[in-house]
Amino acid sequence: MMSSSVALMKAKEPLCLYDHSLLPLGDFEVYVRIEACGLGLADWNVAMRDAVPRTPLVLGQEAVGRVQVVGRGVKHLSIGSRVGITPLSTTCDTCDACSRGQLQYCANAFFHGFHVDGALCDVGLFVADQLIPAPDVLTGAQLAPLYGSGWTAMGALRAAGVKDGMRVVIFGVGGVGHLAVQYAKTLGAAVAVVDPDKSRAQFGITLGAQMVVDAVSVSKSLQAVWDGFDVAIVCTPSIQAITQACRAVGPGGTVMLLGHAPTTRIDVPLQDVVTRGLNVRGSFLGTLNDLQEVVALARTGVVVPTVERHPMSEAPDLLYKLRDGGFSGRLVFEPGR
Ligand SMILES: [Zn+2]
Structure with missing residues (x-):
């Protein structure tokens, strides 16, 4: 053959x-x-x-x-x-x-x-x-x-325990992220998106996200608007996005890392993770x-x-x-x- x-x-x-x-x-x-x-x-x-x-x-x-x-x-x-x-x-x-x-x-x-x-x-x-x-x-x-992509998105949301009434922020509205936005909605969550590309962020809104958050001011504006998220799903290997995600979730919140690259090392704000009891973890498929x-x-x-x-x-x-x-x-x- x-x-x-x-x-x-x-x-x-x-x-x-x-x-x-x-x-x-x-x-x-x-x-x-x-x-x-x-x-x-x-x-x-x-x-x-x-x-x-x-x-x-x-x-x-x-x-x-x-x-x-x-x-x-x-x-x-x-x-x-x-x-x-x-x-x-x-x-x-x-x-x-x-x-x-x-x-x-x-x-x-x-x-x-x-x-x-x-x-x-x-x-x-x-x-x-x-x-x-x-x-x-x-x-x-x-x-x-x-x-x-779909399996990865759902696997991360389920592993993070996303359910009705939770507040979820998705970093990166690409192949995995655009499905994560929609699956989070089907699980009953309120969803926000962060993406440095304005058209992709807007795409997140057309898929049901309620809010776009400016990536530059993310740490301030996210907590101000929704008082911290329950879960952040980070679909990009961007170190900046991971740092922002740690600041976007509220006390006891979960930061789920999906984007990866063979040589990338992450840099998490230790103060946030320790003193607010964050759960920073990886998720792969489901x-x-x-x-x-x-x-x-x-x-x-x-x-x-x-x-x-x-x-x-x-x-x-x-x-x-x-x-x-x-x-x-x-x-x-x-x-x-
Ligand atoms: Zn085995």
Whole structure:
């Protein structure tokens, strides 16, 4: 089976279009014809690393497609099944994290677009176990971001205990943030957004946020207006945003860090964290329940990602523009266009 893809041929080199033969199908694997694949800062991080586990490496950690060929041992999928592909390729099912149901923190996990080839391709080979049945509603482009960005957004809100009546501030209204705004609303929270890009901040308002807070005066104005937030969701690896988030939450508040980069170190205001008893923590993806909730909200049309669609061939150029932002919603690439 031949595959056209977008790959990193060598660490830190520009991405390029890459045609190759897929490996023969194992008993517990499937070939999936990809409808659409989202790209975000996580992929940019991979492309910028000094070293990656293997090359050539096909990128892509969130996608939707249809099963084309099924390995002999696969029971839960058949030819034509629509599936979602998440960042997770395989987990061990035996470590402490797996035993707790936190597959995303598996000590022995392999990730798409990092340890193994990802989904930025027309046809790819995937381990069947971790593929999630996808609904037959919405386009592939609308569904693809749910399996990475959507899962991350909901996972963070649930891990932070967001519920009815809470006040939540979202830093960064991009691929993950624009979904976090909407999911926080569905959980009953009052939502504010912070984004240095005025059009993206305004985009947050159109999605249901009640307030935009000026990033420069954030520490003063946030507390003045709402007397401190219960939860801050920081979707960017910006050190400034993390500092602002620590000042934006009230006593006992939670600062949930989602944006990450391999070499970034954070600088938190210790006085705020200690004397106001803040809970500063990280969150990555979510539980399978969180993902199912995300898919259910999309199926009924309550929260559908806003996407900017491009042919797959444009991915190498556009990936490098991600760092500078400017996109409202998620960038998705379609091999069939
Ligand atoms: Zn494990």
